[in-house]
Amino acid sequence: MVSTYGPERYRADLVRIICGDNAPDHDIYREEDIEVPFSGEYPGRHQPIDAGSYAVVPNSPEFAALESFTVQAWVWPTTPHKGEQGLITRWDDALARGFALLIDDTGALAMRLGDGRGNTTEVSTGEPLAMRRWHLVSGSYDALTGELNVCQEPINVDHENHQVASATRQVEFSAVIQSNSPLMFAALPMTLSNGKPGSRGHYNGKIDRPCLAAGALSPAERSALARDPLPHERNTQVIAAWDFSRDIGGAVISDVGPNGLHGKTINLPSRGCKGYNWSGTEQNWAHAPEEYGACHFHDDDLYDAGWETDFEYLVPADLRSGVYAVRLQTDDDETYIPFFVRPPRGATTSKLAFLVSTVTYMAYSNYQWLLHERFGEVAETEFTTLGKGDVFMQEHPEVGLSTYDTHSDGSGVRYASRLRPVLNTAPKAHLWNFNCDTRILVWLEDQGIEYDVITDEDLHEEGSALLDGYRAVLTGTHPEYYTTPMWDGMRTYLAREGRLIYLGGNGFVWRCALSSEMPGVLELRRPEDGIRYRDEEPGESYLEFTGEYGGLWRRLGMAPQALVGVGTVAVGFDGSGYYKRKEASFDPRVSFIFKGIGDDEVIGDFGFEGGGASGSEIDAINPMLGTPSHTLVVASSEGHTENTWLVPDETGFHHSAMDGLQNPNVRADMTFFETPEGGAVFSVGSIAWSASLSHNDYRNNVSRLTENVIRRFLNSDPFPMPK
Amino acid sequence: MYQIDPSRTDLVEEFRNNPYGPYSPELNLVVNRLRLMPMGDRHILVCTKNGCEWMLAKMPSKRGAAVELFKDRLFTNYDEGIWEVFRMRWQTVTGESLA
Numbered sequence: 124m125v126s127t128y129g130p131e132r133y134r135a136d137l138v139r140i141i142c143g144d145n146a147p148d149h150d151i152y153r154e155e156d157i158e159v160p161f162s163g164e165y166p167g168r169h170q171p172i173d174a175g176s177y178a179v180v181p182n183s184p185e186f187a188a189l190e191s192f193t194v195q196a197w198v199w200p201t202t203p204h205k206g207e208q209g210l211i212t213r214w215d216d217a218l219a220r221g222f223a224l225l226i227d228d229t230g231a232l233a234m235r236l237g238d239g240r241g242n243t244t245e246v247s248t249g250e251p252l253a254m255r256r257w258h259l260v261s262g263s264y265d266a267l268t269g270e271l272n273v274c275q276e277p278i279n280v281d282h283e284n285h286q287v288a289s290a291t292r293q294v295e296f297s298a299v300i301q302s303n304s305p306l307m308f309a310a311l312p313m314t315l316s317n318g319k320p321g322s323r324g325h326y327n328g329k330i331d332r333p334c335l336a337a338g339a340l341s342p343a344e345r346s347a348l349a350r351d352p353l354p355h356e357r358n359t360q361v362i363a364a365w366d367f368s369r370d371i372g373g374a375v376i377s378d379v380g381p382n383g384l385h386g387k388t389i390n391l392p393s394r395g396c397k398g399y400n401w402s403g404t405e406q407n408w409a410h411a412p413e414e415y416g417a418c419h420f421h422d423d424d425l426y427d428a429g430w431e432t433d434f435e436y437l438v439p440a441d442l443r444s445g446v447y448a449v450r451l452q453t454d455d456d457e458t459y460i461p462f463f464v465r466p467p468r469g470a471t472t473s474k475l476a477f478l479v480s481t482v483t484y485m486a487y488s489n490y491q492w493l494l495h496e497r498f499g500e501v502a503e504t505e506f507t508t509l510g511k512g513d514v515f516m517q518e519h520p521e522v523g524l525s526t527y528d529t530h531s532d533g534s535g536v537r538y539a540s541r542l543r544p545v546l547n548t549a550p551k552a553h554l555w556n557f558n559c560d561t562r563i564l565v566w567l568e569d570q571g572i573e574y575d576v577i578t579d580e581d582l583h584e585e586g587s588a589l590l591d592g593y594r595a596v597l598t599g600t601h602p603e604y605y606t607t608p609m610w611d612g613m614r615t616y617l618a619r620e621g622r623l624i625y626l627g628g629n630g631f632v633w634r635c636a637l638s639s640e641m642p643g644v645l646e647l648r649r650p651e652d653g654i655r656y657r658d659e660e661p662g663e664s665y666l667e668f669t670g671e672y673g674g675l676w677r678r679l680g681m682a683p684q685a686l687v688g689v690g691t692v693a694v695g696f697d698g699s700g701y702y703k704r705k706e707a708s709f710d711p712r713v714s715f716i717f718k719g720i721g722d723d724e725v726i727g728d729f730g731f732e733g734g735g736a737s738g739s740e741i742d743a744i745n746p747m748l749g750t751p752s753h754t755l756v757v758a759s760s761e762g763h764t765e766n767t768w769l770v771p772d773e774t775g776f777h778h779s780a781m782d783g784l785q786n787p788n789v790r791a792d793m794t795f796f797e798t799p800e801g802g803a804v805f806s807v808g809s810i811a812w813s814a815s816l817s818h819n820d821y822r823n824n825v826s827r828l829t830e831n832v833i834r835r836f837l838n839s840d841p842f843p844m845p846k
Numbered sequence: 847m848y849q850i851d852p853s854r855t856d857l858v859e860e861f862r863n864n865p866y867g868p869y870s871p872e873l874n875l876v877v878n879r880l881r882l883m884p885m886g887d888r889h890i891l892v893c894t895k896n897g898c899e900w901m902l903a904k905m906p907s908k909r910g911a912a913v914e915l916f917k918d919r920l921f922t923n924y925d926e927g928i929w930e931v932f933r934m935r936w937q938t939v940t941g942e943s944l945a
Binding site: 520 | 850905909913
């Protein structure tokens with residue numbers, strides 16, 4: 124699926140990616156052209172993206188029969204002054220026909236009515252809705268009297284005193300609400316440039332318990348209906364009453380009324396969200412679903428870009444496992460779409476598996492924090508330099524955000540999908556994650572070490588069965604995000620006789636979730652602490668996809684130290700440190716690691732990520748958090764900078780000695796331990812490690828040490844547990 | 847909030863000679879002040895040729911708005927580009943231009 128933004132033609136080819144880091148001074152970029160049937164020229168076309176979340180209920184005879192009616196809902200608007208925003212609409216834009224309960228340009232509740240014959244009218248309360256406050260909003264039309272009414276009733280909190288506001292207008296035309304339009308929540312309909320139905324006028328905020336009733340209800344009837352958990356059983360005028368607390372974790376929205384007018388959400392509005400009646404007694408939506416009836420919609424949500432296919436490629440069975448990309452080129456530009464080819468299911472073609480951190484790639488997909496965050500430059504300790512992908516994302520918010528970003532209404536982004544253009548995870552794009560990981564691949568190829576490529580999503584779906592066929596598994600530089608099935612799969616692999624080489628930092632940090640219903644999307648909630656980039660909404664810490672409590676694995680009592688020996692301690696981007704051997708490195712158990720490395724040799728005081736192998740994000744042991752008691756800390760890092768700071772989860776309070784110059788805890792520990800069934804785990808605890816591998820044409824002690832570990836881990840001799 | 851003293855050209859000279867730090871404590875305050883400007887006031891660089899060429903640009907204040915590109919302000923030396931960013935931001939914050 125390809126969309127062009129200007130070019131009339133493009134060329135498509137397949138390449139195998141050996142290294143995606145194309146910094147000229149690194150001189151390690153490598154791609155190989157692969158002959159494939161789809162190679163060739165294609166006509167360019169622009170495919171629009173219908174970004175912004177909303178919900179749709181298909182057109183129904185129940186809607187067509189409407190004469191007098193009322194629509195109402197609880198709403199919690201987050202940007203009431205951003206301009207027109209649909210709340211509950213059944214509107215045909217082309218014919219100006221139907222109704223639309225909306226927030227108007229003044230931030231007030233309004234109701235629009237049109238007969239499709241050129242007559243439209245609108246009535247507004249004239250009073251802006253309060254930001255992040257609950258209101259009961261309603262719009263009604265009485266076909267007998269011709270009265271069109273809107274009313275907003277705030278729930279006042281603490282010391283505020285927002286007033287009820289309502290307005291009525293006499294409709295001068297006969298508004299029979301005939302329309303073929305579906306009912307929409309949180310948007311108005313629009314026809315996209317390719318003729319497909321889309322949306323506009325997206326609402327930012329929550330909607331809870333929307334309903335539709337025949338007749339123009341009185342204020343008392345509206346109030347009773349809004350608070351009634353079973354409205355359709357006591358009010359025969361109810362046509363539909365949607366309960367968003369049902370089907371949390373999916374795209375279905377259920378009508379609990381008499382007609383079963385179910386619908387679906389589009390572009391992943393957030394669910395499992397506190398409703399108007401949240402009492403604070405429960406934090407888990409599963410324990411009190413009646414208090415979690417809200418959906419939080421955002422005008423920049425995006426799940427599936429929905430583009431049409433331009434060409435197809437069926438991966439042949441004999442294509443070697445590896446990292447591949449479709450390369451798209453125009454006269455003056457190019458882009459890559461990476462993908463990963465694993466061995467045939469159930470088979471392995473190497474003893475070593477490189478586990479690609481695709482879930483972490485998803486979490487970072489279309490990362491735009493530096494475009495939006497005022498404190499981004501002081502955190503990164505540099506002035507901003509944008510790449511072409513960054514400029515595109517700034518100018519095209521329809522491509523959606525990463526879980527590091529905030530929505531346009533300031534709330535944190537919880538979902539990141541790979542079913543959309545991803546600008547930052549590709550060869551020649553950001554030097555982070557994907558491209559840093561391929562530095563390991565090019566090093567493996569230079570060393571002549573064969574490997575299979577498998578992915579996080581494979582591990583999530585297949586668990587340890589995916590890993591069991593491999594003598595050793597190698598991580599990338601930053602395997603930060605883990606679902607519970609991934610965690611369990613890795614732990615089971617290690618409990619058998621698995622061997623893990625963790626060549627990264629800040630790994631195994633956050634619990635996240637993948638949807639069993641919607642492929643290719645990750646959910647993340649960031650309660651408590653950690654490097655969060657944004658706050659989590661209180662009371663909304665439970666993942667909707669799984670019902671699990673989100674956050675740091677460390678806060679869940681399953682710290683990475685227990686899995687791989689080390690866990691995150693510090694972050695800093697202005698310079699890296701180096702390792703020095705510790706006394707434990709002379710233990711015969713680890714003599715294989717240091718073969719060919721001098722007793723006093725400084726390890727990794729070079730590299731193109733801050734000038735050292737220990738940096739960017741670094742990990743250390745912590746017996747309190749579960750580092751196995753027989754773990755050997757064979758080396759630790761020194762030489763960290765004044766701008767390398769402890770992570771929030773490592774300190775209970777701020778103080779003046781949190782940096783790499785002063786704090787002894789700001790270090791990476793290189794660790795090794797055996798497991799009872801003859802396996803072992805080796806960790807470097809540093810993202811920067813891979814940036815030192817190619818130093819001096821791969822002849823250096825980081826390369827030597829890494830090769831020593833991998834060669835031994837691929838040897839079938841079991842690692843004996845120390846006595 | 848720290849206020850930059852425009853007469854401290856010694857700090858400007860220090861930055862020119864060592865743009866990526868570590869900085870003296872006083873220059874650190876100056877650099878942080880320049881990095882905390884409102885988003886829409888910030889001059890930045892846009893990489894136009896990988897590792898070889900950068901263009902002076904200015905961030906917009908709103909999402910979706912275009913990045914302002916200064917197409918005649920190209921740098922083939924990254925240090926020179928960063929110096930230009932420092933110079934422009936200094937002028938925005940202090941109201942005084944640097945040579």
